[in-house]
Amino acid sequence: MAEINIRDKTAIVGIGSTNFGAMYRDLDKERTSYELAADALKAAIDDSGIDKNDIDGLLCVRTPSYARMADVVGLHHLRLVNQLEGSGRMAGVALQYAVMAIVTGQAETVAIVYGNNGRSVGDRYGGVFSPDSPAAWDAMYGMTSPGAAVAHMWRRYMYLYGASEDSLAAAAINNRANGAKNPNAVFQKPITKEEYMQARYIAEPLRLFDYCIINDGGVATIVTTAEKAKTLKQPPVYIGASYSATDLTNYYTTHDFFFGAMQDIAGRLYKTADVTPSEIDFAQLYDNFTPTQFFALEGYGFCERGTAHKWAQDGRIALDGDLPVNTSGGHTAESYMQGHALTIEAVRQLRGQAGERQVKNAKVGFYTCPAPICNAHILHN
Amino acid sequence: MATDVSAYTKPLPPITKLNAPFWEGTKKGELRLQTCNECGHQWYPPSTHCPNCLSRDYAWKAVSGRGKVWSWVVFHQRYFKAFEDELPYNVTLVELDEGVMMMSTLRGIDDKDVHCDLQVKVEFEDATDEQSVPYFVPA
Numbered sequence: 001m002a003e004i005n006i007r008d009k010t011a012i013v014g015i016g017s018t019n020f021g022a023m024y025r026d027l028d029k030e031r032t033s034y035e036l037a038a039d040a041l042k043a044a045i046d047d048s049g050i051d052k053n054d055i056d057g058l059l060c061v062r063t064p065s066y067a068r069m070a071d072v073v074g075l076h077h078l079r080l081v082n083q084l085e086g087s088g089r090m091a092g093v094a095l096q097y098a099v100m101a102i103v104t105g106q107a108e109t110v111a112i113v114y115g116n117n118g119r120s121v122g123d124r125y126g127g128v129f130s131p132d133s134p135a136a137w138d139a140m141y142g143m144t145s146p147g148a149a150v151a152h153m154w155r156r157y158m159y160l161y162g163a164s165e166d167s168l169a170a171a172a173i174n175n176r177a178n179g180a181k182n183p184n185a186v187f188q189k190p191i192t193k194e195e196y197m198q199a200r201y202i203a204e205p206l207r208l209f210d211y212c213i214i215n216d217g218g219v220a221t222i223v224t225t226a227e228k229a230k231t232l233k234q235p236p237v238y239i240g241a242s243y244s245a246t247d248l249t250n251y252y253t254t255h256d257f258f259f260g261a262m263q264d265i266a267g268r269l270y271k272t273a274d275v276t277p278s279e280i281d282f283a284q285l286y287d288n289f290t291p292t293q294f295f296a297l298e299g300y301g302f303c304e305r306g307t308a309h310k311w312a313q314d315g316r317i318a319l320d321g322d323l324p325v326n327t328s329g330g331h332t333a334e335s336y337m338q339g340h341a342l343t344i345e346a347v348r349q350l351r352g353q354a355g356e357r358q359v360k361n362a363k364v365g366f367y368t369c370p371a372p373i374c375n376a377h378i379l380h381n
Numbered sequence: 382m383a384t385d386v387s388a389y390t391k392p393l394p395p396i397t398k399l400n401a402p403f404w405e406g407t408k409k410g411e412l413r414l415q416t417c418n419e420c421g422h423q424w425y426p427p428s429t430h431c432p433n434c435l436s437r438d439y440a441w442k443a444v445s446g447r448g449k450v451w452s453w454v455v456f457h458q459r460y461f462k463a464f465e466d467e468l469p470y471n472v473t474l475v476e477l478d479e480g481v482m483m484m485s486t487l488r489g490i491d492d493k494d495v496h497c498d499l500q501v502k503v504e505f506e507d508a509t510d511e512q513s514v515p516y517f518v519p520a
Contacts, residue, residue, distance in 0.1 A: 127460035131394065132395065136393075137425075137484065138484045139392040140392055140394065141472050141484055141514075142460070142464035142467070142486075143472040143484050148454050148456065148472065151454040152451075152474050156452040159496065159498075160497075201455070201457040202457060202458045204454060204455040204456075249482070250482070251482060
């Protein structure tokens with residue numbers, strides 16, 4: 001396969017978001033995904049110091065229309081534009097596409113904008129299906145929601161690897177501990193193992209604190225060439241590598257908990273970026289539901305297959321542990337911004353701008369979303 | 382299991398030209414899968430093409446109805462009003478002996494006694510005059 005080397009050719013130069021905690025407490029049915037994405041883009045432009053008119057690529061995620069989005073933010077003359085569905089896997093896909101576009105010269109500066117008014121408008125991730133879709137064959141049994149699919153995988157994982165139900169508490173507790181150090185987070189109060197175990201089941205074996213927080217919010221990321229990045233306000237965060245691999249079937253559930261797809265990515269990711277897992281200083285692991293943290297730790301070789309439920313215990317994934325995970329609180333404490341907020345947290349960490357939750361000497365960061373489209377990035381300063 | 386068919390309130394996939402043979406099978410106590418006449422591949426839920434060789438030439442064949450529990454969950458959260466009275470209820474992902482994955486539910490066993498890889502077999506619940514719903518019981 002002819003391959004263009006993507007290593008360090010692009011960099012993230014601007015990040016912006018809304019305040020997730022404030023918005024969680026302030027519902028507004030008139031709030032649109034477009035205005036949230038526009039707020040975030042304005043913040044990202046200010047952050048980067050870039051001229052808005054230098055943006056020649058716009059990838060819109062979850063906003064229903066790219067034309068409306070482009071008009072709202074006054075980007076009328078673009079060389080690359082599209083919209084991606086409002087699923088969490090698209091955060092990583094969008095960054096992958098931005099890298100592809102910039103490295104091949106299709107665009108020089110790409111803004112990825114994400115707007116989500118889901119909490120205000122009562123979006124649900126279960127119970128809604130089209131009668132003529134395959135989901136109707138699940139709904140016939142009361143099956144719905146990606147959370148229940150992840151619960152199926154977690155139950156099978158426990159059976160195969162002898163994991164205990166309470167081993168998952170480590171992920172939920174760590175997210176909340178990190179959220180407590182994030183003034184932008186929805187939940188800023190730590191939880192104990194007792195509180196985790198006493199919380200109600202949603203789709204057993206998963207409990208309330210294993211579930212992400214549906215919220216309103218916007219996130220924007222500006223990506224450009226490494227050359228241009230050096231001329232801008234912020235220290236560049238280089239994209240060492242970014243890849244996707246899929247395991248697409250009728251079900252969200254996969255037999256191997258996405259392991260094969262993640263291994264496919266890992267081989268290419270580490271080779272291109274010339275990084276090993278032991279050199280990674282922190283990991284942002286997409287956790288719509290907490291078991292995906294364990295799946296990711298194994299899929300990318302941070303620990304042996306079948307051992308993450310033990311490996312992640314005793315503070316190993318804490319801010320001062322061997323591999324700090326979800327430093328801003330992840331999707332169960334900061335906000336469910338479908339991967340976008342995890343990406344910009346990686347940038348903050350690599351710039352040294354993460355405040356009380358800063359990982360010391362953070363040089364290499366990792367992001368992944370384990371889902372039917374898996375994707376991962378290596379970012380570094 | 383005979384029920385008052387007029388009382389069936391849970392969601393059912395609408396009968397279509399594509400899936401009608403599946404439902405006819407359920408009324409005869411048969412679990413039928415589309416089986417490719419070109420390559421022998423089987424799949425579920427119903428779809429127009431063999432996903433292996435892309436042929437449209439398939440037959441509906443009754444399969445063993447046997448498989449194993451790949452995994453199961455117990456719903457405690459209400460997502461569907463029609464399932465409210467059954468909370469907490471079991472949703473089981475069955476791996477049929479033919480290798481096909483099928484979402485279903487497990488009956489005839491207490492949830493605490495279920496385990497992955499439990500051998501199961503299909504049975505049918507009358508839902509309407511035209512549709513019976515396959516479910517599984519320990520084999």
